[in-house]
Amino acid sequence: MTRALRAIGLMSGTSLDGVDVAMIETDGERVTAFGPSGYRPYAEAERTLLRQALSDAIGMRDRNARPGVLAEAERxxxxxxxxxxxxxxxxxxIARDAVDIVGFHGQTVLHRPADRLTVQIxxxxxLAKRLGLPVVYDMRAADVAAGGQGAPLVPVYHRALARELDRRGPLIVVNIGGVSNITYIDGDDVLIACDTGPGNALLDDFVLQNTGQPFDANGALASExxxxxxxxxxxxxxxxxxxPLPKSLDRNHxxxxxxxxxxxxxxAATLTALTAATIAAIAPLLPKRPQAVVVAGGGARNPTLLSMLRARVAPASVESADALGWSADAMEAQAFAFLAVRSVKRLPLTFxxxxxxxxxxxxxVFAGGPLT
Known part of the structure; x- marks a missing residue:
C-alpha cells in the first residue's frame, strides 16, 4: 500500500483522565491532513477501578493474566x-466507511521492560468487532519482547511533524502525561527518545489526596x-x-x-518543579543541547509548569505544541493513528x-478487516 489512509487514533494515558480521539490522513511517512479530535473523560468510578487495576497489576509475571479487577477494568x-x-x-x-483503520493503545497497567514485560489492557x-472497523493494538509488546524499552512510541510521529518546520538546530518534543518523555530531533538522521521522569502522575496523586481534585487545574495550586x-x-x-538513553518508566516507578x-x-509546587527539573536534566545526556523545547500533553496546559521549565532549560525556548499549529491535546492520539498506518504497512515503529x-x-496486532 502506498496511498494515504484515514486513521483514528485512541490514547488513554497514565494520568487516567480519559480517552483522547483524533483522526488524521497519512501514508505512514507524512501527515497529509489533520482531522477533528475529541475526548471522552473517565467517570470517577471508572478512574477508581483503573487505579485499583494498577495496584493489582504490580505482581504480574504473565502479560495475559488478569488478576484482581483487571478483567473488569479491561472491559x-x-x-x-x-x-x-x-x-x-x-x-x-463521519461515516464508518470513511475510516480505514483505528490505532488502539489501551491502558497501560504495568511497564517493566527489564523483565521484558509490558501490559496494556x-x-x-x-473493539474491532464492536466498531466494525480494522484495529491495530498492542503496539509495545514486540519491541519489549525483542529487548527494547517499548517506550516511547511517539518519536517517529514527532519526526514527521518536525519535517514540516523551518527550524535549524536540534529540538526536543516533550510529552507531559503521567510520565514525561522526550523526542530529540536533529534533521532526518538523528532520532533519540526516552522517558525523563514523573510527568503529572505524582502531582495528580498528591492533589487528589490533599484536595479531592483530580489535578492541579492551570497550575493554580502550585503557583501559590x-x-x-x-x-x-x-x-x-x-x-x-x-x-544512559534510551530508558523508560512505569507510572509508579x-x-x-x-x-x-x-x-x-x-x-504541588515542589512536585511541579520536579517534573520541570527532570526534563531539564536530560539535556547533558543528549548529543547537543536543544535550542527549542516543544511541550505537548496535559502539561502544556499548566502555565506554572511551563514557567518552571523555561527557567530550567534557558536559553532554549519553550513553547506549546499549539503555537506551532500542532495539537498539544490530541498529539498522542494522532500518533497512534499514525503508528497504526505504519503497522499495517510494516514500517518501523521503534528504533x-x-x-x-x-x-x-x-x-x-491487527484485528478485523480487511482494510477498505
Missing part, C-alpha cells in the same frame, strides 16, 4: 474507547506554593536520571518520592535510538 477500557469512537463519528458526521479484537529545592536535589540523585507533611500548595531495540522494527 471498561474497551467500552470507554468504543463509546469514544462512536461519539466522535456521530459528532463530526483493552480488548482489541472486541514554595518549591523545596533541597528536596528536588535529593530526588535527582536517583540513578535513573543519569542512566517514583511512587516512593513523598512530599508528605507539606501544605497542598508547597507540595535503537528511541527504545534501545537492536534494530528498527514494526509492531502491533
Amino acid at each position: 471498561v477500557v474497551m467500552d470507554a474507547h468504543a463509546e469514544a469512537v462512536e461519539a466522535f463519528l456521530s459528532e463530526n458526521g 483493552g480488548d482489541g479484537e472486541g 506554593g514554595q518549591v523545596d529545592e533541597p528536596w528536588i536535589a535529593h530526588a535527582l540523585e536517583n540513578p535513573f536520571f543519569v542512566a 517514583f511512587a516512593a518520592l513523598s512530599v508528605a507533611g507539606k501544605s497542598p500548595a508547597d507540595g 535503537p535510538g528511541t527504545t534501545g531495540v537492536a534494530g528498527a522494527m514494526t509492531g502491533g
Whole structure:
C-alpha cells in the first residue's frame, strides 16, 4: 500500500483522565491532513477501578493474566474507547466507511521492560468487532519482547511533524502525561527518545489526596506554593536520571518520592518543579543541547509548569505544541493513528535510538478487516 489512509487514533494515558480521539490522513511517512479530535473523560468510578487495576497489576509475571479487577477494568477500557469512537463519528458526521483503520493503545497497567514485560489492557479484537472497523493494538509488546524499552512510541510521529518546520538546530518534543518523555530531533538522521521522569502522575496523586481534585487545574495550586529545592536535589540523585538513553518508566516507578507533611500548595509546587527539573536534566545526556523545547500533553496546559521549565532549560525556548499549529491535546492520539498506518504497512515503529531495540522494527496486532 502506498496511498494515504484515514486513521483514528485512541490514547488513554497514565494520568487516567480519559480517552483522547483524533483522526488524521497519512501514508505512514507524512501527515497529509489533520482531522477533528475529541475526548471522552473517565467517570470517577471508572478512574477508581483503573487505579485499583494498577495496584493489582504490580505482581504480574504473565502479560495475559488478569488478576484482581483487571478483567473488569479491561472491559471498561474497551467500552470507554468504543463509546469514544462512536461519539466522535456521530459528532463530526463521519461515516464508518470513511475510516480505514483505528490505532488502539489501551491502558497501560504495568511497564517493566527489564523483565521484558509490558501490559496494556483493552480488548482489541472486541473493539474491532464492536466498531466494525480494522484495529491495530498492542503496539509495545514486540519491541519489549525483542529487548527494547517499548517506550516511547511517539518519536517517529514527532519526526514527521518536525519535517514540516523551518527550524535549524536540534529540538526536543516533550510529552507531559503521567510520565514525561522526550523526542530529540536533529534533521532526518538523528532520532533519540526516552522517558525523563514523573510527568503529572505524582502531582495528580498528591492533589487528589490533599484536595479531592483530580489535578492541579492551570497550575493554580502550585503557583501559590514554595518549591523545596533541597528536596528536588535529593530526588535527582536517583540513578535513573543519569542512566544512559534510551530508558523508560512505569507510572509508579517514583511512587516512593513523598512530599508528605507539606501544605497542598508547597507540595504541588515542589512536585511541579520536579517534573520541570527532570526534563531539564536530560539535556547533558543528549548529543547537543536543544535550542527549542516543544511541550505537548496535559502539561502544556499548566502555565506554572511551563514557567518552571523555561527557567530550567534557558536559553532554549519553550513553547506549546499549539503555537506551532500542532495539537498539544490530541498529539498522542494522532500518533497512534499514525503508528497504526505504519503497522499495517510494516514500517518501523521503534528504533535503537528511541527504545534501545537492536534494530528498527514494526509492531502491533491487527484485528478485523480487511482494510477498505
